[in-house]
Amino acid sequence: MPRNRGGMKSLLHGTLDLLYPRRCAVCAADTGSGGRYLCWDCLIGLPYIQDPYCSICGDPVEGNVDHDFVCSWCLESMPAFDLARSVVRYRGCVGGLLQAFKYRNATHLAYDLSALLEGGVRAHLADGGIDAIAYVPLHPRKARARTYNQARLLAEQLACRLNLPVERNALRRVRWTATQTRLHAAARRANVMGAFQTPIPDWVRGRRWLLVDDVMTTGATVDACARVLRQNGASRVVVATVARG
Template sequence: MTLSSSNSSTLDPLGMFYPNICQACQRHPAYHHEGYVCTACRSHIRHIQTPFCGKCGLPFPGDLDTEFTCSNCIDQAWAFDSARSVAYSGGILRDIIHRFKYMGANWFECFLTGAFMAKAGKELHPGQWDGVISTPLHPVKLRERGYNQANCLAQSLSNHLNTPLITNTLKRTKATKPQATLSRSERLQNVKDAFKVSDKQSIEGLKLVLVDDVMTTGATVSACADSLKRSGANTVAVWTLARGGLSTNLA
């Protein structure tokens, strides 16, 4: 699934509510089906390319002909089986995710799901997975925000894979501090025992794709995967739209 730029002057039905202009730069035309993000802004997004760690997807700034495991994964026993991210979290993408996540900028949904599926849709295929699940928000945070941004990505992947979107099974039972303010060790401790599976039979033996918007240290998705694995899941592969904590100079 890809999102192509449009030069058409056809009136966008949502143009009555949102002007047909890029909501990232406010300079160039952009339309609803593009998520109101213009071609110029899209060109600034740095996609993660090989080589990268076979376990966590961390990019390697060099040339490698074989799969490798990074030092983080050697030192840390992650609960997930693999993790992949579409792009570096920086610049325009970081700003768009922040506005969508915290400021109610839901007009970016088409852009974010399209960018996610342009990569995830090529790597993940129908028939290989039993279910898709998103990293849950704590009920208090969900009420404040009104929606779970990761669920939008998970729903698009579920549709592509023609496999169930598993909801209300993985729950966030601990109101954790915002991960962005914490160190690596603090993040790991912050999400320890923060997630619980309410219906173990529903995921027993399943191969699952766990979806989140951003992965930084991997602490949150690993805590989710740990709960899923201990409850009987066979495989947990993590997919996120963005990878935080990396320099775009690696790209």
């Protein structure tokens, strides 16, 4: 019987798909051969980030720049992470998708969003090696109110795709911070200073970390997380986010 389990499972899934066809979260078409909740047309129409971009933080720039171009933010503040890359711009349908994923319980989108992340990691971040995955944690009070952490969902699905461990205790949010969305770059940095800790430094030391979040805007949050991992002996920290604000 166990030998037939895979066949039974795909038969069941096939039947469920016939009874309840999956609809694209953007255009409501049948997803068909596209992603699970994003149809092929919407997937290929996403505003993917392409060259040129900052060789450290991955922020896209206009015009012609050298391959090793470094943006003014990275030059001035030297981020704690080695590299950061995002897959798409926070534009068009991406904003609506990520808002639904973060605030409106659209947790099923983690499947397709983590597929996008997987492509970005394999293309840009995997070369230096990755030992474990961490994610930007929520403050416990916010986690209770929100019931799930979208960054954790992404990290867990990405971990399966890349066959890597996700460490749920690599980072902890120890200070309540104001919502970043209405703050400017300098205020965002001050806002997250000292907001994160690593509860068990031995887990962090000597490992190459992939830090995951849904959106990177000024980079203040992922930079603060990367700084803590570095201070606790991480040998490398790379950052992957679905979108760049």
